[in-house]
Structures are given as structure tokens and as C-alpha cells.
Amino acid sequence: MEEGFAGLFFSEESTDEATDNDEDDEEVEGADPFSACEALLEWTLGVAVGRFDVRLATGERQPPPDPDPFDPLPVCSPGMLQDENGLPARAAPAEYPLDLPPHGILVDDPGHPWDVVTRMEAVFDLVARDQAHAWIQEAEEILGRDLRDWLRRYAFERHLKRYSRSRRKAPLFWHLAPKSREYGIWLYSPTATRDTFYRIQNDYLDPKLKAAERRLLELRQHAGASLTGQQRKDLTAQESLVEELRAFREQVALIAPLWKPFRDDGVVLNCAALSPLFDHHRAWQKECAKKWDELAAGKYDWAGWAMHLWPERVVVACAADRSLAIAHGLEEALWVEGEDGKWEPRTDADEQIATLTAERRSPAIEAALDAYQRAG
DSSP: OHHHHHHHHHHHHHHHHHHHOOTTHHHHHTOOHHHHHHHHHHHHHHHHHTSBOTHHHHTSSOOOOOOOTTSOOOSSOTTBOBOTTSSBOSSOOTTOSSOOOGGGEEEEOTTOTTBHHHHHHHHHHHHHGGGHHHHHHHHHHHHTSOHHHHIIIIIHHHHHHHTEETTEEOOSEEEEBOTTOSSEEEEEGGGOOTTHHHHIIIIIIHHHHHHHHHHHHHHHHHOOSSOOHHHHHHHHHHHHHHHHHHHHHHHHHHHTTTOOOOGGGOHHHHHGGGGGGBTTOHHHHHHHHHHHHHHHHTTTTTSHHHHHHOHHHHHHHHHHOHHHHHHTTOHHHHEEEOTTSOEEEOTTHHHHHHHHHHHHOOHHHHHHHHHHHHHO
């Protein structure tokens, strides 16, 4: 298996990782079995969500030739799944051998059609064929735990480390889960849209919570007057799961009307409002919560998130700082170049501020922001 893991991983994931993060090259090239195993599993997760092209591992597609030194940088790194135009694929290409999850969402939920472990096993089936089960077994032996437990407790930590460089942290696969990690969402962040958290709430969490509540009711109905030790254990576990799912669903419901992806803001700012959903990873949650506080305090008024949530403050700041106005596309509305070549605020800046602020205000966003801040 180690040879198969190495050949698969080094020919594919490393080509993509080199673009995103160069710091772990030494780890990849001289990987011990544990590191190689984790690297392959991370690649498998990437294939399952639509990041990497599995055909490079099966031989159905050959990697492009090495570019010349002065060629322009490609839009996509060689290992990425691409559409017919050479852009990141948002859906499975024609005749692609794997189904990809709707909207880049996989769920940690045994039995669900988009269960993350089931979809990763499908990748193994395609690549290793009749050796797939043996590969998974040996991987679990090397890791000292089963695949689901590794995903719940270690996969995001590894991914965060690999996609961090210096002070830049840019994980692509976001593990959203309550503290116990008995349930969770894996989100491929480049596919996220304004509606992503509504989809998570309506298509995944609501059905899961209803099923968990039904199961709890069944356990209570079948329990006798005197509970056995096993019945008491099952009831306690199910009650805990229902309680966590309710709290997790409430957090998602608070975030859904607020959240909107702004790619140019960077990953951490886009995750800032999601800090309650990273309760299972305290360091990353703390980082996101810090960015949220700094956003609210005006430290990142250049960001799309700042204009999205606090337009009254940010438009005024744009009238006082031309660089902010440029960042938000308001230079022409708020600034004018004088005959001496110097830029000055427009004489009707106050009127423009009122108009621009009114255009960007949203009572729905304001109400959602108030609810989010009160809950926090």
C-alpha cells in the first residue's frame, strides 16, 4: 500500500500543494508512512469534494507538460479538477467517473448519500479497485484509528497546517461541527455562495435534527419504568446529540442571513462570522473570533465584509480615505482630481455619503447582525 499511496499522492496532490503552500515540501518528499497516509487521505477528501481530478490517479488523464520558466502562471494548478475552459470546475465534467456533492457540501453522517466517509471510499474504489478495502484497512492501522475518527479529530488540523504559510492561513476544506464532532459538515469553500448556509440548515441539519429527535422519542417510549444500564447510556447519548444539533442549527440559522463570500478578503475574514461553528478546533475558532472583533472595530474597512455589514461606517471612511474609496469602487463618487493633480473630497460629499449609504443598507442584514451579536 505504501508504494501505491506514494505513487498516487506524489504524482497528484504535490502538484497542487506546491502552488498553495511550499513549506511542507520536505514533509511530502521524505514522508514517513504516517505522513504519507495522512497526505493520501487529505487528497482523497479533496477528490471527493471536487478539488482534485481523480483521472490523474487512474491514468485517464495525463498531467500537462511542465511550463517554460517565463510562461504566465496557469489559472489552475495541474492537479485541480478543471472545466473545458481550464477553469476550476464547479460541477463534474462530462463522463467524469465520480459524482460530486451538490454545492461542495459533504456531511459526516453515516447512511447519508453524501456522507464524507462513503464518498472517500468511492474514491478508493475507483483508484485501487479490488484493493480498496485493503488500502483503507492498512491506512487505519497506520493511523491507529478508523477513517471517520481521523476525519473528525485530525483531518482539519492537518489541512490547516498544510494550507498555512507564515501568517497566511487559507484552508480550503472547512470542517464545521459542534464540540463533540459526532456530526459535522465538510464544506469546499471555493464553491460557497450566498445561500450556502441556508442549504446547510435546510438540506442537512433540519432533516438530521428531526431524525435524531424521532430516535430519542423512540428510545424513551421503549424504555421501561426501570432503565437498564444500556438503555440509560443510549438515552444519555441521544439526548446529548439532540441538544448539540439544536445548538448547532441555531448557530447556522444566525449566520445564514449574514454570510456572503468575498474572495478578495481572504479565508480568515470569510470565516470570521463562522467562529461558533469551529468549536471543535479552539485555536482556529479563536483566530476567527479575533478577526470578527477586529472587523467590527473597523480594522479591516477595506474588506467587502466591512461594507456588507457596516456600510454607514465604511462609506464615511471612504470619504475620508481615498484608498478605501478605491477598494470599494467609490473613488469617482467621493473624490475628484484637482487641476494641480491632487485628489480632494467632492464638494457634495455629504450628499453622496447619504445616497451611497442608503443604497448599501439592508434592514434584513441589520436585524441579522443584531441577533448574531446579541447571541455572541
